[in-house]
Amino acid sequence: MTVNGETKSVSIDPRTSLLDALREYMGLTGSKKGCDHGQCGACTVLVDGRRINSCLTFAVMYQGQKVTTIEGLANGDQLHAVQQAFVKHDGFQCGYCTPGQICSAVAMLAEAKAGCASAVTADLAAANVTLTDEEIRERMSGNLCRCGAYPGIVEAIRSLAEA
């Protein structure tokens, strides 16, 4: 599979989740394991630009596909805009849910741009979604943060939605 633009070839147990393949076999420990059950979002990665829980899926299902992890967002030392916004708005404390939050936010901004509705979108047929705080909170609720960095996360994403 292609991970962060690099071709990776590993020989692994078919029972290995995509998350464990990244963490244990490719040395990409940026994606985190919080629950291993798809309940916390810490393992969120992007597959062809869409966010998925990498703990809920087997690595062998992604042969030949393009996976982007938190390590693939920055350009060298130049942080991705979402990463910069998280630092500026203190959108994290311990940092453990952060890679998942950031991958989720990157995909979520694209989803909103594409007009995808959420549970709180008033007009399901509207071509554009305005990312109100309520929309941001709803769309980011699959990513738990036990430190309680939610206010900073909302601020960070709002700053990008407004930009």
Next chain:
Amino acid sequence: MSIIETTKLGLVGKGLDRLDGPFKVMGKARYSAEFPAKKITYAVGVGADIANGKIRSINTAGAEAAPGVIAVITHKNRPPLVDGKTFAGGGAQGELRMPLADNVINHAGQYIAVVVAESLECATYAAHLIKAVYIEEDPVVVFDDKRAQRYPAKQWFGEAVTKNRGEAQTALLASAVSVDNKYRTPTQSHNPMETHATMAVWEGDKLTVYDATQGLYNTRKALALSFSVPESNVRVVCKYIGGAFGCKGAMWPHVLLTTLAARAVNRPVKLVLTRAQMFTNVGHRAETEQRVALGATADGAIQAIIHHGTSHTAVDGEFVEVFTKATPMMYASPNLSVSQDLVKLNKQMPTFMRAPGETPGMFALESAMDELSSAVKIDPVDLRLINYAKRDPDSGHPFSSKSLIQCYKLGAEKIGWNKRSATPGSRKEGDWLLGLGMASATYPTVHFNSMCNGLLKADGTFLFTSSTHEMGTGTCTVMSQIGAGRLGVPVELVTFELGDTDLPMAPISGGSATVGSAVDGAAVEIQNALSKQLSESPLSPFSGVPQEKIVVSGGKFTVVGKSETLSYVDALKLLKLPSLEVKYQTHFNDKAKSFSMHSFGAHFVEVKVDQDLGTVRVTRVVSVMANGRIANEKTCRSQVHGGVIMGIGMALEEATLFDSRSGRVVNRSLGEYYVSVNADIPPIEVHFIAETDKEINSIGAKGIGEIGITGVAAAVANAVYNATGKRIRHLPITADKLFV
């Protein structure tokens, strides 16, 4: 030692971005399970299916035969371990029992085996093949079980639990107005996002352990003891902790099991707890049942406070959730009685969880204050002002600083308290009933002694080192700011390194205490060492000037009345020193102080409650905190946010539920143990009342990690009462309780 001048650090320190922020957002911060090791093996712990009884037999044949399995360890073949000590007993262990010691089972999930294999997949599969047959006894998991052993809690780290002033019961009966109710809080689980993880690497009799811990030195000491090696042979590393909240304070059995397994298989072993094991193997906040009775005059002056109750402990150890801790200090009352019982249950040992004691205790006390306010018909804020304690009513000492009145006043103003109707259920918007509630917050300031080394390098940069912990609090950022503030240099010149027992001793990061005073002390040592040499050395322009006349101002050494100034680098060069290294150790003795040291605050909460569905939504929070000096406005604000958010979870959702028949936790996942999600959290306005506190420590800081959660659940419950007229005294406040 002088307090850092306000001009140097600022009473509210700059909201500097986290210095480790870029590492965290790029996924480069390495947590304990993420260090590479050659020939690594994976361990998985297997838990007991029963909560009380014995293992009759355990069949490991299937697991041993499974592909990739290297070892299976049970109580039958466990290599010897020297008995350790509990945290309360001066050691590190969360529980006294050594893992796999024998066939006795005291709680569900207790380890009965550990499997080591070539891969996580192999180990996980093999773990499921282990079959134990038990001799099961009915577990005791509820307070009112007649078989439960009940006894009075005597002390909490040397402090007596029972306290009495005057004649509380007599005064209560004689009071014009009184309230007397029972409050209950459930067992709660910390659930940091990073589950506990340990990796052990033996090289001969030298041991390196990467462990998610809030107590590196304690862990090192405990491992050295149990594995019979000198402490100097043991190195414990933890560079980043993925959240802790108390459960990573003590050392739990998996740390011993991982280290034991690594020695047994002679290869590095990594063990990462599953989320389910986070509910049964790393402690929890104990369940509480509390009676709070308040008696007051018709003018609202409290005459009697009674706070009695029960929390649970394990059948084989003692942990007191001291929910009465703040009560004797909080309000002026001539008569007071507090005491606690413990009940032994078949649950794992409870442990510290964010603001242990105050969190459940302030829920009860501050709910009772709201009930008294209704009974005596005095506004809740006014009632608290009437009973404001100017001196600590418990110790009789003055407070080192206390700005609670300002917290009440600013909070009331910001939330729009004057719009609150004293009549419950009188504000409505569509289907929603609106309510406002408030509560006080408090947490004591404690100090643990620590060490820090300071290094001035030839290039003019500074390095401070101490083996403390980064668990989301912003330690390296704040310590760099404190060092730079004392030195009078830009923070860019200062680096702080932590997370390794090769660095100077630091205590457990808990009780909102860290190593700020040690960093400050080390910075002063650098200044003193240089000024001494500048005074004595013939190479110095200040040669012969008494040391005390050489002052540091704006990062430069100078002598009063002279125009010549020297930077730190100038001084090094003149003195022909390649670098300068100092060591510093704090010498706190809080008990000897004649001041009462506490943070205070107030939470104001607005809720809406769906009158048909019973859904409770918190719609606004204003929290005003007085914590001495605020070292970094940004990270401190985030700490308060975190406390408030965990408090909202406690109020509305969180409970670790035990099946009363089997004693097993029934909601062992993040899908069934609800914590607040982003959509649950409204705007939270945090304000700080800056305090100059010259008594407390050299930097004037009180600690901020815990106070944010205290009082939140009461403020929510009080707001729910204001919205609905329903008083919920048993957390969490769920729809079923609102409709009873």
